[in-house]
Amino acid sequence: MTALLCQRCKKSTATVHVTDLVGETKELHLCEECAGEQGITIKTPVPINTLLEDFIKNQSETQELTDLTCPECGMSFVQFRQQGVLGCPNDYDAFEKVLSPLISQAQEGATHHVGRIPDQSSDTQKRQHVLLKLRRDLDDAVEREDYECAAKIRDELKELGES
Amino acid sequence: MTIDELTRHAGEWLSGRGPQSDIVVSSRIRLARNISGFPFLSRATESQRKEILRLICSTIDNTAIGPKSSFFDIEETPDLDREILVERHLISRQHAGAQGSRGVAVSDEETVAVMINEEDHLRIQSLRSGLQLQAAWEELRLLDDALERQVDYAYHSRFGYLTACPTNVGTGIRVSAMLHLPAIKLSEQLQKVFRAAKDMQVAVRGLFGEGTDAQGDFYQISNQTTLGKSEEEIIREFETVVIPGIVEYEKRARDLLVNERTSLLDDKVWRAVGLLENARAVSTEETLNLLSHLRMGINLGRLSNIDIRTVNELFLQMQPAHLQKMSGEELTSEQRGVIRADCIRKKFSNNN
Numbered sequence: 001m002t003a004l005l006c007q008r009c010k011k012s013t014a015t016v017h018v019t020d021l022v023g024e025t026k027e028l029h030l031c032e033e034c035a036g037e038q039g040i041t042i043k044t045p046v047p048i049n050t051l052l053e054d055f056i057k058n059q060s061e062t063q064e065l066t067d068l069t070c071p072e073c074g075m076s077f078v079q080f081r082q083q084g085v086l087g088c089p090n091d092y093d094a095f096e097k098v099l100s101p102l103i104s105q106a107q108e109g110a111t112h113h114v115g116r117i118p119d120q121s122s123d124t125q126k127r128q129h130v131l132l133k134l135r136r137d138l139d140d141a142v143e144r145e146d147y148e149c150a151a152k153i154r155d156e157l158k159e160l161g162e163s
Numbered sequence: 164m165t166i167d168e169l170t171r172h173a174g175e176w177l178s179g180r181g182p183q184s185d186i187v188v189s190s191r192i193r194l195a196r197n198i199s200g201f202p203f204l205s206r207a208t209e210s211q212r213k214e215i216l217r218l219i220c221s222t223i224d225n226t227a228i229g230p231k232s233s234f235f236d237i238e239e240t241p242d243l244d245r246e247i248l249v250e251r252h253l254i255s256r257q258h259a260g261a262q263g264s265r266g267v268a269v270s271d272e273e274t275v276a277v278m279i280n281e282e283d284h285l286r287i288q289s290l291r292s293g294l295q296l297q298a299a300w301e302e303l304r305l306l307d308d309a310l311e312r313q314v315d316y317a318y319h320s321r322f323g324y325l326t327a328c329p330t331n332v333g334t335g336i337r338v339s340a341m342l343h344l345p346a347i348k349l350s351e352q353l354q355k356v357f358r359a360a361k362d363m364q365v366a367v368r369g370l371f372g373e374g375t376d377a378q379g380d381f382y383q384i385s386n387q388t389t390l391g392k393s394e395e396e397i398i399r400e401f402e403t404v405v406i407p408g409i410v411e412y413e414k415r416a417r418d419l420l421v422n423e424r425t426s427l428l429d430d431k432v433w434r435a436v437g438l439l440e441n442a443r444a445v446s447t448e449e450t451l452n453l454l455s456h457l458r459m460g461i462n463l464g465r466l467s468n469i470d471i472r473t474v475n476e477l478f479l480q481m482q483p484a485h486l487q488k489m490s491g492e493e494l495t496s497e498q499r500g501v502i503r504a505d506c507i508r509k510k511f512s513n514n515n
Contacts, residue, residue, distance in 0.1 A: 119311070
């Protein structure tokens with residue numbers, strides 16, 4: 001699917017769609033910048049699903065997106081699109097390509113956290129990845145009824161101070 | 164504390180004590196947090212949910228300041244009691260109706276509540292009467308610190324605190340205030356005010372949050388942005404720009420009613436008094452709307468023999484679950500209407 005270009009500058013992607021119902025019905029498709037110059041501003045908080053659908057509509061390579069899957073929790077991009085919530089902390093990296101522009105759009109253009117920081121943030125992140133993987137492996141092992149493997153993973157979790 | 168004990172009193176947030184409480188009924192701040200190393204709840208197995216619930220409960224128990232006066236396992240809580248927790252703003256309607264291991268820990272006076280396994284592993288809230296965002300934040304920040312010393316939160320160097328829904332990422336903060344806006348409603352200026360609110364990047368919701376009606380002219384105003392600003396900046400902006408802006412609209416609308424539309428104002432107030440004192444059956448919706456006009460009448464000095472706390476508490480006690488809890492039995496909507504009217508008449512004859 002090709003992206004719709006702004007009718008005014010004919011360069012950027014049109015993300016603002018206006019239907020003028022007064023007088024003759026007119027449709028306008030503009031990029032945000034041109035819309036701003038025309039005095040049209042959109043500031044309504046938009047739900048995540050709407051943002052996501054708009055983003056996908058404007059992508060030329062949607063196949064690449066639908067193929068994305070998080071290696072840690074197994075959530076696919078298609079599932080995220082259906083549910084509107086993510087599966088695990090690692091999804092922020094696995095779906096980074098989609099989430100970065102989406103988050104920035106939902107957050108008045110902000111791209112980086114500037115608030116509180118946990119005391120041991122770098123350790124936390126590494127540990128997080130290890131634990132997520134172990135827990136997923138544990139579930140798989142239990143499902144396969146491979147109790148020997150499950151016991152081994154439980155020991156590893158215990159060693160990391162997690163039950 | 165049990166649900167029955169909880170039901171006998173109203174939480175601190177309804178005391179009508181805080182600053183500007185004639186318009187700002189209550190202030191609330193909540194933080195969304197997830198425990199590192201676990202999947203978010205959409206991908207968590209039931210055994211992982213149980214583990215998260217157990218881990219957070221023991222963490223709260225180990226803190227000096229955690230909300231320890233009551234813990235409710237929602238799965239074990241009967242429907243009517245869950246509804247009581249919703250009416251008291253201690254859990255969301257979604258949390259009451261969801262599936263799987265989940266709970267809520269509540270402090271004395273109900274100023275702090277920690278929802279476990281709602282949309283995120285943790286939803287920590289602080290709730291205060293009037294405009295008291297600083298006090299709410301101070302309490303919440305200390306609790307967040309105390310929890311974080313014992314558990315690792317899911318955190319990302321660029322995106323900050325990671326949340327199940329990407330729109331909450333960063334600080335994970337939601338700052339909100341419940342405003343009583345009867346004069347704006349009477350003067351038909353709601354649309355104008357809401358448009359102004361949207362321009363300030365805030366959301367307007369009804370009495371019980373997302374997707375609910377503004378019963379009794381109560382509106383919850385809350386921030387939308389969670390990334391790119393510090394918690395303090397978000398709170399400060401909300402407290403010094405957003406809330407005063409809307410409060411100013413309501414004040415002007417109230418002044419106009421008092422000075423130029425006195426008869427209309429008094430008619431609304433005294434009709435409310437007349438109906439509340441004489442009705443023999445009344446619905447929740449009608450009660451809340453009448454109480455709203457009564458509350459406005461008291462705050463504008465049109466009535467003097469009823470105190471604001473009594474009215475605030477009635478807003479809570481006349482809700483369906485509270486009414487049934489007090490009567491000690493499940494009631495049909497028609498029976499509730501009769502009992503509700505009786506309760507209100509009694510309250511008024513005690514007050515006069």
